[in-house]
Amino acid sequence: xxxxxxxxxxxxxxxxxxxxxxxxxxxxxxxxxxxxxxxxxxxxxxxxxxxxxxxxxxxxxxxxxxxxxxxxxxxxxxxxxxxxxxxxxxxxxxxxxxxxxxxxxxxxxxxxxxxxxxxxxxxxxxxxxxxxxxxxxxxxxxxxxxxxxxxxxxxxxxxxxxxxxxxxxxxxxxxxxxxxxxxxxxxxxxxxxxxxxxxxxxxxxxxxxxxxxxxxxxxxxxxxxxxxxxxxxxxxxxxxxxxxxxxxxxxxxxxxxxxxxxxxxxxxxxxxxxxxxxxxxxxxxxxxxxxxxxxxxxxxxxxxxxxxxxxxxxxxxxxxxxxxxxxxxxxxxxxxxxxxxxxxxxxxxxxxxxxxxxxxxxxxxxxxxxxxxxxxxx
Amino acid sequence: xxxxxxxxxxxxxxxxxxxxxxxxxxxxxxxxxxxxxxxxxxxxxxxxxxxxxxxxxxxxxxxxxxxxxxxxxxxxxxxxxxxxxxxxxxxxxx
Ligand SMILES: [Zn+2]
Numbered sequence: 001x002x003x004x005x006x007x008x009x010x011x012x013x014x015x016x017x018x019x020x021x022x023x024x025x026x027x028x029x030x031x032x033x034x035x036x037x038x039x040x041x042x043x044x045x046x047x048x049x050x051x052x053x054x055x056x057x058x059x060x061x062x063x064x065x066x067x068x069x070x071x072x073x074x075x076x077x078x079x080x081x082x083x084x085x086x087x088x089x090x091x092x093x094x095x096x097x098x099x100x101x102x103x104x105x106x107x108x109x110x111x112x113x114x115x116x117x118x119x120x121x122x123x124x125x126x127x128x129x130x131x132x133x134x135x136x137x138x139x140x141x142x143x144x145x146x147x148x149x150x151x152x153x154x155x156x157x158x159x160x161x162x163x164x165x166x167x168x169x170x171x172x173x174x175x176x177x178x179x180x181x182x183x184x185x186x187x188x189x190x191x192x193x194x195x196x197x198x199x200x201x202x203x204x205x206x207x208x209x210x211x212x213x214x215x216x217x218x219x220x221x222x223x224x225x226x227x228x229x230x231x232x233x234x235x236x237x238x239x240x241x242x243x244x245x246x247x248x249x250x251x252x253x254x255x256x257x258x259x260x261x262x263x264x265x266x267x268x269x270x271x272x273x274x275x276x277x278x279x280x281x282x283x284x285x286x287x288x289x290x291x292x293x294x295x296x297x298x299x300x301x302x303x304x305x306x307x308x309x310x311x312x313x314x315x316x317x318x319x320x321x322x323x324x325x326x327x328x329x330x331x332x333x334x335x336x337x338x339x340x341x342x343x344x345x346x347x348x349x350x351x352x353x354x355x356x357x358x359x360x361x362x363x364x365x366x367x368x369x370x371x372x373x374x375x376x377x378x
Numbered sequence: 379x380x381x382x383x384x385x386x387x388x389x390x391x392x393x394x395x396x397x398x399x400x401x402x403x404x405x406x407x408x409x410x411x412x413x414x415x416x417x418x419x420x421x422x423x424x425x426x427x428x429x430x431x432x433x434x435x436x437x438x439x440x441x442x443x444x445x446x447x448x449x450x451x452x453x454x455x456x457x458x459x460x461x462x463x464x465x466x467x468x469x470x471x472x
Contacts, residue, residue, distance in 0.1 A: 044472045132472035157469040160397035185450065186468045188440035201471055232450075234396050234466055239406070243394075243464065246449040 005029055010102050014056050027222030028056060034221045035059040035123060037149075039112045039140055040130030041088040042066065043206030044154055044213065046078035048128055051214040053096040053103055057221065060096070061106040061124070062089040063116070070373055071366070075203040085374075112136055114265055122147035126220060128213055129153045134189045135267035141182040144168055146260040152216050152228075153182060154209040156201055159238040161209040164247070165216050165228040168255065179230055180247035181255035189268035205237050279348055280362045283371035286335060289359065295333045300347040301365075305339060311365065318343045325354050337361035337368070389415075389459030391422075396466035399436055412457060419444050420453035422463065441468050 004011075006028075011018070014028050034057050038045055041064040052060055068076075068083040068091055083091040089107035096105050110116055112131070117139060127149050129140050137153065144151040145168050154163040169179045212233065220226045232245045249255060281289060289295050290312075297313025298321075299306050306315045316324050318338070328334060334351055336344035341364035351358035361368060372378045389412045400406045410422075423444075427434040436442060444451050445464040457463065 040472055042472055130472055132470075134468065134470045154472070155469040156471045157397055158401070160469055162466075162469045180450075185443065186441065190439070190441040190468050190470065199471065206472065234464075236396070243396075243445075243448060245445040245464070245466075248450060 005032065007102070010056070013100070013102065017055070022224060023222060027224070030222045031056045031218070032058040034125045035061070036217065036221070037061045037063070037120065037124045037127045038130055039063045039127065039136065040132065041078075041092045042072065042130065042132055043075045043156065043201070044210045045088075045092070045130035046076045047207045047210030048130055048214045048217070049092055049096055050078055050099065051211065052217060053100045053105070055214075055218055056100065056103065057217075059104045059106070061108065061120075062092055063108045063110060063112050064088045065109055065111040069370065071370065075201065075206050077207070112139065114139065114262060117143040117262060117265075122149060124149055126217055127151035128217060130210070130213075137182060138189075138267035139265050141166070142254065142260055142262055142265040145181060145255050146262050150220060152213045152220075154213045156205045156209055158200060159202055159205065159236060161205055161212075161235045161237070163209055163212045163216075163228065163233040163235070164231060165220070165226055167229050169249070178249040178256075180249045181253060184250040184253045184255060185232055185247055187250070187253070187268075202237060208237060209235065279352070279359045281335065281359050282362060283368045286337075286361045286368065289333070289335055292333075294331070295335050296329065297335045297337070298328075298347070299338070300336050300344050301338045309365075311337070311368065313337070318347050321347055321350055322354075325351070325356070328356060330356060333357040333359055335359050335361065338364050340364040340366055391457055391459070391461045391463055393422075393426075394462065394464040396464060397469055399442065399465055399467050402432060402436055410463075412459070417457050418453065419446065419451055419455045419457065419463070422457060423453070436467075437465065439467070442466070443468075 017023050017028050018025050036052060036057050038049055038060060041049065041062050049060060049062065066088050068079045068086055068088055070084055073079060078092050078095050087109045089109050093105045093107040127140060127144055129137055129151060131137060140151060144166065148168045148170060150165065150167040152165050154161060166181050167179050168181065169177055216226055216228050230247050232247055234243045234245065254260065290297055299310050299313050299315045300318040300321060302317055334356055336347040336358055338344040341360060341362050344360050344364060348358040348360040391410050391412060392407065393410050394407045395403055395405055423437050426437045443466055446455055446457065447462055
């Protein structure tokens with residue numbers, strides 16, 4: 001029994017793969033011998049890591065420096081209530097080994113930086129991008145170009161998702177194959193970066209895109225066809241439409257250069273807009289200010305949001321604020337809040353223009369609640 | 379949204395808008411008449427941008443990409459009748 005690749009338990013565990021046509025024992029052996037680097041253990045990372053672990057990928061390295069937050073549980077189904085406040089990668093490792101103790105998990109509780117990329121080296125068969133920001137994706141791209149590692153990109157926004165498999169061209173190979181890289185598709189980052197957790201996302205979407213990634217990963221590792229190579233998949237969960245765009249390498253792109261200098265890797269600048277103005281309040285400052293006699297709180301969200309949950313104050317939706325301004329006292333300072341701080345910022349601007357005194361709860365109710373939760377106030 | 383009067387003489391294309399573009403422009407797809415021959419992606423973008431501030435900002439954003447008949451296309455590509463043109467932005471979350 002000891003001269004076999006799999007134990008009896010493993011052979012039983014993976015029997016549905018072993019009996020699967022064009023997968024079989026060959027595919028399962030390849031999975032067991034595979035090393036996968038997963039960058040990001042959030043919305044995409046949860047389904048990808050659960051399915052790769054269940055499938056029997058022999059070695060998975062998880063990289064993320066984030067901690068589990070209550071607002072993650074709407075979609076990051078790998079975590080439980082008891083993980084809140086704890087490291088995502090350590091919590092994920094525990095859960096994955098609970099699911100499949102036959103595999104190895106490395107948990108790296110760090111942000112994927114140039115330094116870490118250099119340290120990790122090239123001892124992987126595949127990299128999976130499960131990050132939530134654009135700048136890290138450019139670094140993943142350059143890291144994979146340098147080490148000629150295939151990588152699977154996915155990203156999500158509201159109801160839409162994108163997914164692609166990038167396979168760096170082997171410049172020493174005889175064939176004239178020239179594959180596109182992420183920079184070929186997106187040489188420019190978006191100006192109004194919405195990767196700041198403010199835009200919202202339907203909870204099943206990272207699950208759907210993550211499973212497209214996991215599907216492509218298992219096929220690539222087990223030697224099955226990977227039609228996503230050199231294609232960008234555009235998926236819309238609202239209308240259930242799916243398009244596959246054929247990509248081609250762009251002349252002059254970094255991927256066409258002979259050597260890649262990872263130390264010089266930079267992302268087109270993406271910055272999160274945040275209010276640093278004098279009339280912006282942190283949750284702590286907001287709590288102090290609302291106890292002052294000369295302040296009044298206004299919730300500028302919609303009626304359903306106000307009914308759903310509020311932290312007091314007068315309710316005047318932003319779109320009615322202009323016409324209802326005469327209801328407001330001209331002497332007190334109006335402390336405005338909304339869900340993310342964006343609408344209330346507009347409300348403050350409007351009130352200031354009309355000659356009122358107004359201040360904004362920065363980051364909105366979402367930030368206020370997170371702060372209160374972190375401080376055991378709720 | 380239909381920009382010109384539909385005429386049998388004019389070559390028409392189909393335009394699709396993805397993700398936040400569809401949302402911000404209030405348009406998911408439209409049939410569009412190419413007014414003359416040899417209309418390039420750049421010409422099309424110019425005509426769409428003329429629709430207003432929002433169109434001009436989003437269609438001309440450097441990060442907005444264009445595909446013609448499900449292949450990534452550059453500005454110089456010339457469009458033909460019945461082509462399917464898709465505009466899509468990078469999506470950043472995870
Ligand atoms: Zn490239």
